[in-house]
Amino acid sequence: MTEARIDAAETETETGVDGDADREAVEHERSELREFVQELSTDDIKSGGWFTKLLAQALNSYTEKVDWQYFQERYEGVPADAVVDQRIKMAARYAALEGGLSAGAYTAAVVATLGSLGGASPATVPAALATVMVDVAFITRLQLRLAHDIAVLYRVPLDLSDPEDMWKLIRVAFTIKSGEVVREGVIKMVPAMMRPVIKRFYSGAVLSAAKGFPFVGKFLLQRNVIKIGIPAVGVPLAVALNRYTTLLAGRHAQAVFRNEARVIEIAEGLSGRSRHPRLMLWVAWLVIRADRKTTDDEALLMRHLVRLVRERHQVVDEELARLVDIEPAEVWRRVDAEPGDLGDLLDVADRVAAVDGALSAREKAVISEIRERCRRA
Numbered sequence: 001m002t003e004a005r006i007d008a009a010e011t012e013t014e015t016g017v018d019g020d021a022d023r024e025a026v027e028h029e030r031s032e033l034r035e036f037v038q039e040l041s042t043d044d045i046k047s048g049g050w051f052t053k054l055l056a057q058a059l060n061s062y063t064e065k066v067d068w069q070y071f072q073e074r075y076e077g078v079p080a081d082a083v084v085d086q087r088i089k090m091a092a093r094y095a096a097l098e099g100g101l102s103a104g105a106y107t108a109a110v111v112a113t114l115g116s117l118g119g120a121s122p123a124t125v126p127a128a129l130a131t132v133m134v135d136v137a138f139i140t141r142l143q144l145r146l147a148h149d150i151a152v153l154y155r156v157p158l159d160l161s162d163p164e165d166m167w168k169l170i171r172v173a174f175t176i177k178s179g180e181v182v183r184e185g186v187i188k189m190v191p192a193m194m195r196p197v198i199k200r201f202y203s204g205a206v207l208s209a210a211k212g213f214p215f216v217g218k219f220l221l222q223r224n225v226i227k228i229g230i231p232a233v234g235v236p237l238a239v240a241l242n243r244y245t246t247l248l249a250g251r252h253a254q255a256v257f258r259n260e261a262r263v264i265e266i267a268e269g270l271s272g273r274s275r276h277p278r279l280m281l282w283v284a285w286l287v288i289r290a291d292r293k294t295t296d297d298e299a300l301l302m303r304h305l306v307r308l309v310r311e312r313h314q315v316v317d318e319e320l321a322r323l324v325d326i327e328p329a330e331v332w333r334r335v336d337a338e339p340g341d342l343g344d345l346l347d348v349a350d351r352v353a354a355v356d357g358a359l360s361a362r363e364k365a366v367i368s369e370i371r372e373r374c375r376r377a
Contacts, residue, residue: 019093026097030134033141037133045133048217051140055213058141059148059160066145068152080153081258087153088250091146092243095139099242102135135242136224140174143246147173147253154261170216175202175252189251190244197237198244263297266351267304275344277313279334281305281320283345283370286331287352290362297356328366335373342374 036057037050044050075083147169151158158165170176190198201223274280284305288298309315335342349370353363 019097022093023097026094026101029094029138029141030098030101033134033137034130037130037137040133045221048214048219048221050133050137051217051220052213054137054140054217055144055166058144062145063148063160066149066152068155071149071153080155080261084150084153084250084254084258087146087149088247088254091142091250092247095142095246096239096243098135098138098142099238099240102132102138103238132224136221139224139242139246140220143249144169144173146246146250147257150250150253151257154257156257156260156264172253172256173249174216174220175249176219189247191240194240194244197241198248201241201245259297260300263300263355264304266355267301267308270348270351271305271308271312273344273347274309274313275340276338276342277309277315278317279338280345280348281309281315281317282326282331282334283348284352285320285323286326286328287349287363287366287370289326290353290366291360292362295356298352301352301355328369332369332373335370336376346371346374 036054040050040053044053071083148158151169151172158169160166160169270280270284271277281302284302288294288302294302335345346367349367353359353367359367
C-alpha cells in the first residue's frame with residue numbers, strides 16, 4: 001500500500017469506522033497494478049521477469065519514505081511488537097479483500113490456461129494471465145512491503161542495494177525454505193479446514209536464490225496457481241487463502257526479524273560493557289566453536305560483535321579474521337596475560353553460549369575454564 005493510503009486505513013481502524021477505507025485502498029492498488037500488468041509482455045510473465053520489474057516498482061520509492069522515522073512519528077513510544085501485530089493484521093485484511101475482488105474472475109478458461117502455464121494459444125494467454133497477474137502482483141507486493149516494514153520496526157538494518165540483503169528480504173517475505181512456515185508450527189493459527197490447502201500452497205519446489213529474480217517470479221506464479229487450480233474455487237476460498245498466507249508470511253517475518261533484533265541487542269550490550277573488546281572477540285569465537293559447529297544465531301551474533309567493536313572501539317583484529325581453527329591454548333594465553341578484572345569476559349561467554357538455546361557439554365566446559373581463569377586474574 002502507498003503510505004498515504006496506509007495512514008487513512010489505519011485511522012479508520014483505530015477510530016472504529018467501517019472498512020470503506022480498506023476497500024478504497026485495495027481498489028486503488030488493484031487499479032495501479034492493473035496498469036503495471038498491462039505493460040508486461042507474455043514473455044515477462046512466462047519467464048518470471050515480471051518479478052524483477054515489480055521489485056523496482058514495489059520498493060524504490062516506498063523504502064525511501066517508509067523508514068524508522070515514519071513509524072516513529074506515527075507510533076512514538078509504542079513497543080515494536082504491538083505495531084508489528086497491527087501491520088500484519090492490516091495486511092491480512094487487505095489480502096482478504098483483494099482475494100474477494102479477484103475470485104470472480106477465475107473462470108474455467110483462466111484456470112485451464114494457467115493449468116498449462118502458458119500452453120494455451122498465444123491469443124488467449126495474455127488476457128487469461130492478466131486476470132490472475134493482478135492478484136499475484138498484489139499479494140507479492142503486499143508481502144514484500146510487509147516484511148520490509150517489520151524489519152524496519154525491529155531496527156534490523158537492510159541495505160536493499162546489497163544483493164545479500166535483498167535476497168534476505170525476499171526469502172523472508174515469501175517464507176522460502178521449502179514450506180518453512182508449515183514446519184514452524186505457525187499453521188496452527190489456521191482453521192483446521194484450511195490446513196490441507198495451506199500445506200499444498202507451501203509444498204513443492206524449493207527456491208534457489210542463485211537462479212535469480214526471474215526464477216523467483218516463476219516460483220511465485222506457480223505457487224499462486226495452486227490457489228486458482230483448486231476445483232470450484234470461490235470467493236470464500238480465495239479470501240481465506242489470501243488472508244492466511246499473508247498472515248503466515250507476516251508471522252514468519254516477525255519471527256525472523258524479531259530474533260535478529262534480539263541478537264543485535266545482545267551484541268550491543270556486550271560491546272557497550274566490554275573493557276576488553278579485542279579479547280572479547282576471541283572468547284566469543286572460542287565459545288561458539290566449542291562444539292565444532294556454528295548455528296545461524298551464533299554466526300549472526302559474531303558478525304554484529306565484530307561490527308560493533310570496529311565502530312565503537314576502533315578495533316579490527318586481522319589475526320582473528322584470518323584464523324581457520326581456534327586453539328583454546330592461544331585464548332588462555334591471551335586471557336592470562338590480561339591484568340585486572342575480567343568479569344566482562346565471563347559475561348560474554350555466558351551470553352554467547354546461550355544465544356541459540358541450551359548449552360552443550362563442551363560449551364559448559366569452556367565457560368568453566370574461563371570462569372576459573374577470570375578468578376585467578
